[in-house]
Amino acid sequence: MIQVINRALDLLELIANDPEYPKSLGELADELSLNHGTCANILKTLVTRGYVEQIGTKKGYILGAKSYGLTGNEAYQKDLLEAAREPMNVLTQSVNENCLLAILKDNQRVVIHRTFAEQDLQVRTADVKPIYDSASGRLLLAMLPNEKIQRFVSKYGLPVGDSWPEILSEDQLYEALSLISQEKLALQTIPNRHVIGLAVPVYKHGLVVSSLSIYLPEYRYMAIDKRKLVLSLRKCADEINNKLV
Structure with missing residues (x-):
């Protein structure tokens, strides 16, 4: 050998x-x-x-x-990664929080790129998570056409356990997804971990191709200018969008 x-x-x-x-x-x-x-x-x-x-x-x-x-992973989009790398680095340096880029695959949210902050305490989230169980997954689901959302719910059902505890019925799910779609922003609170996740869409040719997210400890989120954080997240997404035109 x-x-x-x-x-x-x-x-x-x-x-x-x-x-x-x-x-x-x-x-x-x-x-x-x-x-x-x-x-x-x-x-x-x-x-x-x-x-x-x-x-x-x-x-x-x-x-x-x-x-x-090499894995044949279709989730790994070269043009998307090339467009996202620099803006995400700038975003992480600006807000000093971990950022991630994710896509949908079946009933899961799959991370395809990350940037890492300099904080002593950092939030780590799995590369693959159920769609309902992440801000990025909820955002990506909400931005799908209505018929695709209905097919998803019909196939995979409602959130179970702690994946989205506020949702107890289809009506509540559709209402929550509609609000995320209107605001183009998903916010997730994970009480047992004291973590906050925020996600906004990334577009290519007018279609949502991924989500851009920040996850941070709840105590840091409560102490910062939340509006400024969301604006920074949206600005980064817009920069990626512009590179994908």
Whole structure:
């Protein structure tokens, strides 16, 4: 076996085990018992080829576009990612909160890109979550045509458990989705985690193709200018929209 190929694949598999968490060079090298210099050289090649992405100089490494492409994941839209990357970095630097870009796939919300803040306490949310169980999922569902929303509800039913506890009937669900659609904004409170999620739509040729979200601890949300936060989120989405024209 060719050792360097094995090491490169080991690195990819280790990064993919927890894709929402950027792993530092030291973490990766120590976990695989690799020399740090050797690990850095392999990572440099993987970054250059697009299979791994480096988040800043100190935050670590996550999977890159090529890795998602190998899986045949249609959710990974190259033009969308290219359009979103810079505006999302600017947004995160501006509000100092984690941001994510997500799309719909079946009955789930799938994250396709993240940016990470410098806060000591950061909100982490799974790459894949049930649609009802996230601000981004609710926003994307609400922005679908009515007939698609009805088909979704007919196929997957109402929210269950704690996924959207305020919704107890179809009428309440349709009313809530209608309000999100009108405001082009979804806001989710997660009481048991004391987390707030906000999401706005991203358009391409007049159609909603993804959601742009911010998730942050409730105590920080209560202490900031909420209107300014939403305006910043919408401004970022508009910048992405303009690049997708």
